[in-house]
Amino acid sequence: xxxxxxxxxxxxxxxxxxxxxxxxxxxxxxxxxxxxxxxxxxxxxxxxxxxxxxxxxxxxxxxxxxxxxxxxxxxxxxxxxxxxxxxxxxxxxxxxxxxxxxxxxxxxxxxx
Amino acid sequence: xxxxxxxxxxxxxxxxxxxxxxxxxxxxxxxxxxxxxxxxxxxxxxxxxxxxxxxxxxxxxxxxxxxxxxxxxxxxxxxxxxxxxxxxxxxxxxxxxxxxxxxxxxxxxxxxxxx
Numbered sequence: 001x002x003x004x005x006x007x008x009x010x011x012x013x014x015x016x017x018x019x020x021x022x023x024x025x026x027x028x029x030x031x032x033x034x035x036x037x038x039x040x041x042x043x044x045x046x047x048x049x050x051x052x053x054x055x056x057x058x059x060x061x062x063x064x065x066x067x068x069x070x071x072x073x074x075x076x077x078x079x080x081x082x083x084x085x086x087x088x089x090x091x092x093x094x095x096x097x098x099x100x101x102x103x104x105x106x107x108x109x110x111x112x
Numbered sequence: 113x114x115x116x117x118x119x120x121x122x123x124x125x126x127x128x129x130x131x132x133x134x135x136x137x138x139x140x141x142x143x144x145x146x147x148x149x150x151x152x153x154x155x156x157x158x159x160x161x162x163x164x165x166x167x168x169x170x171x172x173x174x175x176x177x178x179x180x181x182x183x184x185x186x187x188x189x190x191x192x193x194x195x196x197x198x199x200x201x202x203x204x205x206x207x208x209x210x211x212x213x214x215x216x217x218x219x220x221x222x223x224x225x226x227x
Contacts, residue, residue: 044218099170100216
């Protein structure tokens with residue numbers, strides 16, 4: 001499983017855009033990039049997943065450059081309720097068990 | 113759908129005691145997982161199952177056992193509890209034949225303290 005590196009923490013203010021970059025230098029051809037969000041005392045929640053270029057859904061965008069060695073999760077116009085830990089994961093397509101490896105995550109604090 | 117449910121929410125064990133953490137899902141997912149999360153850390157995979165009757169070890173299986181007799185249930189057994197097993201335990205499920213291969217649905221967690 002590819003190892004990921006992301007910042008330990010980030011601070012932001014309400015209404016700003018938050019960008020979290022994750023490095024995954026040894027990503028394999030079959031690996032997808034997935035981001036999860038975790039609030040205190042809750043289980044993680046899936047945010048977005050991508051393979052290459054850009055993916056957008058109702059809560060976030062995911063930017064993946066051509067070499068796929070990094071990815072950036074973009075949270076537009078954050079609110080206080082976006083304060084959480086965000087995990088970047090890579091997982092192989094159709095790997096047995098679809099196992100995910102969680103790193104330490106990025107602790108995002110949104111201030112008023 | 114209730115999604116993924118876990119019981120109990122909290123438990124305090126004495127060293128050497130045993131217990132079973134219950135996990136159930138009503139989404140007809142084939143894959144189920146058990147993770148533990150220590151304070152300030154990411155989740156670590158303990159065991160997983162790709163279907164009824166099939167289980168396999170994850171990253172940190174020592175001190176735990178699992179079984180999967182039905183699609184819905186995936187209990188985690190702790191034998192001879194140790195302080196190192198103090199953690200929050202999360203159960204999750206996923207359906208790789210569904211629309212999103214890697215979306216795992218997590219339960220609310222069980223906070224276990226071993227003293």
